[in-house]
Amino acid sequence: MPEISRRTFGGLLGGGAAAAVAGPAAAPAEAAERPFQARTAASPTGRPNFLVILGDDLGWADLSSYGAPHIRTPHLDRLARQGVRFTDAYSGSATCSPTRFSLYTGRYPGRTPGGLAEPVANRTQGLDPRHPTLASLLRKTGYATALIGKWHCGWLPDYSPTKSGWDEFFGNHGGVLEYFSKLGQLGDHDLYEGDAEYQDLRYYTTVLTERAVEYVGRKHTAPWLLNLNFTTPHWPWLAEGDAETGAEIAARIRAAKSQAEISNALNHYDGGSVAKYTEMVESLDAAVGEVLEALRRSGQEENTVVLFASDNGGERWSYLWPLSGEKFVLQEGGIRVPTIVRWPARIDGRQVSHEPVFTPDWTATLLELAGARPDPAYPLDGTSLTGYLLRGERLAERDLFWRVRANRALRRGDWKYYQDADGDDHLYDLGADLREQADLGPDRPELLAELKASWERIAAGLLPYPN
Template identity: 70%
Template sequence: MSSYESESSPSSGSAAASRLSRRAFAGGVAGAAAAVGVGAGPARADAPATAERPFAATPGRHAKRPNILFVLGDDLGWADLSSYGSPHIKTPHLDRLARQGVRFTNAYSGSATCSPTRFSLYTGRFPGRTKGGLAEPIADKSAGLEPTHPTLASLLRDAGYATALIGKWHCGFLPDYSPTKSGWDEFFGNFGGALEYYSKLGGGGEYDLYEGAVREGDATYKDLRYYTRILTERASAYVAREHDRPWLLNLNFTTPHWPWIADGDVAASAEIVRRIKAGEKGALWHQDGGSIAKYTEMVQDLDRSVGEVLRALRRSGQERDTLVFFASDNGGERFSYNWPLSGNKGSLLEGGIRVPTILRWPARLDGGQVSDEPVYTPDWTATLLELAGARPDPAYPLDGTSLAGHLLRGREVPERDLFWRVRGERALRRGDWKYHRGKSGRDQLFHLGRDQREQADLSGREPALLKELRAAWERTEAELLPYPAV
């Protein structure tokens, strides 16, 4: 059944919300698997994310493996786009992307802060399965993504893809950790969690803009223009290249992460730099700066930047065969618009982990669609691997579920739990039900279909369900690494 929803009225997340159009399932990627030498046959929706059962081709649609442009905003809240309900932030380019593809209303990040979510994307696994993923977020050189761990990039590279990461890495520092050690052929960007937009100084006063960094001591890349402009130019140039094979580009903006400096704010930049150089701890956090107006300016700049990259993609002639994905790495921060959700970045309440998520693939998916299926970051790793005909490493089983069968063939997403753990907090979603324990230590139960704001605690009415969901969370948690002592 075809169902559409106006971009000005986001879904409530209820069962009545719009579903994906049946026409979306007409696509297929037969030949993707053939390109990596695997067999044919129907794929099960609940099958592991492998290329052993490629999709059937559909007459009239060629079967080319997609290029993948995976764009992350930084600390962008769930309702910070006008297509998600923001009354004051205008995002016409991302709204157009949503009209051309699928907008997800119940999409989540893999964690509530920057680096753990990136771990869950790059590995397709819960952050707590790796030592580096326990840092929330990474703040020093003691942790990172081990180069021996397979990643989305390394697995796609093994399947014949060119790979690049432009922007924020935040999965460990040199000399031990780097995108070029973990599967990306090319890297241009910053290692840390934040930097001042003009000077490129991190919180400790270090200069943090690199090109192709492999080892400590590699030369930094000097460019003192506004960072979002630089990343946009780099990404536009990458997609416009002549490519002789499919490619993955992880484009990780730092916008709209603090400090609250928009393009042209050179005086505010100079003041932050002065404080950093004077040794003021926390200067980069900019706790005494920012405003809703400034935040709006930064988000709208992010929207323009994404639009510029998409124009370069269209001019290159690759738009039809490029899967474009846009999301945030976690929920919004101080000035974010999250209504009607409670909580923000760092919390496992909805506002801390539910994020705007848009997917477009003209060759395979119809536009104008809305999905209210609960999905989260590890699912996209599994999905992209399947669509690209890449094989996960059986020694590192994925925690995500491939959504390829749902997106392309209309299959139901298999019933499963979405699991989160951060230090001192836990959450699990099953269908419309969510189990949550915050730092107060009190177990709560919410029905998100009726109460997205998580105000009506139903744990007293549903003790058996609470017990069941708590036990499910604890079974998964028992498989993860323990947090180190503080």
């Protein structure tokens, strides 16, 4: 077994060893993890299917396998035991839309005009249909592609998953909707099948789960990509038994006379609790469990890569300890997210990885696993993890970069450069200080200047924010 490094030790302290925190569904022996090591001999297999599942505003420690003391997520914990749990995985940004841009394109959100929106909030913003995407590139190589759930990269008539490479779409275009009526952030109905409105007044997580179960259970004649994007546990804070509260929120949306009033109704400022949030996360876990069981029954489990992650850090009711910050900021709590990968045909289970990775890496990885090539006119910003996952190749040290209007951040190894909303620069050693409390900038000014200069070199190649 490899020697445990300082970063590994810090990751175990920060993430919580699964043996200590896994829910009651896992016996201690079953939950024990070991440092990641690629399988030395793997039987060849055809091109895999890809099931990419996103939670919405799910915090880094909101799963019991990541340390939540009060939330039980047996299905996602089991998924982690069957694959690799990443402790140092990050979203592409600190908010919904930019991270989705980075997943769909494999590039920094600031490469495209729509990615500058934090988040996409009106009909003029979106992912240009001419831009290559994970789906369009896979489709060129013969993959079937579908997106079920939250798109949040633009509204009709100009933007839609079906305009950007997905053969099928069932879900919502916007960033938030009331879970029963399906009224969205623009105040209108936001549940679609393809480009046509679809009516279903049941709890949204249930509806999406049924669609995903149907998709993975089909008799597919080609490898497939399914992006399954839940809105759970994003506000409004509603669980399956809260239809009456949902109706009250829907009534406020219908009565709203401004965009601000619609947003206030959906944000549900007067609702929610730790108990309600727990119920929502546990319903997400149950939904994932249903989809994974359908995958098992279909006979496709062995050669399907399942990637589970969140689109950004948690907020309000999320359990983020020991991280600082939350959604919208580039402290660890805003961008470090739970991430699990399972591929029974090629990757052993019960493993934990402390390698720093972020959303664009997964785009590059899935493309390589499928034998698809990026468009040379749109070079990827992510690094494929295929060599690391399948052959045990060492990942070269590199810079992970984030930019939002209010913050900037860059990680290199254990070191993190962070500039806060006041424009003050900070330097943290995440291997020793996961909570980002000990600013080492005054002690290491040369390193701080070096990382800041690297951030500025990358930022210089991105689009400027509009005034």
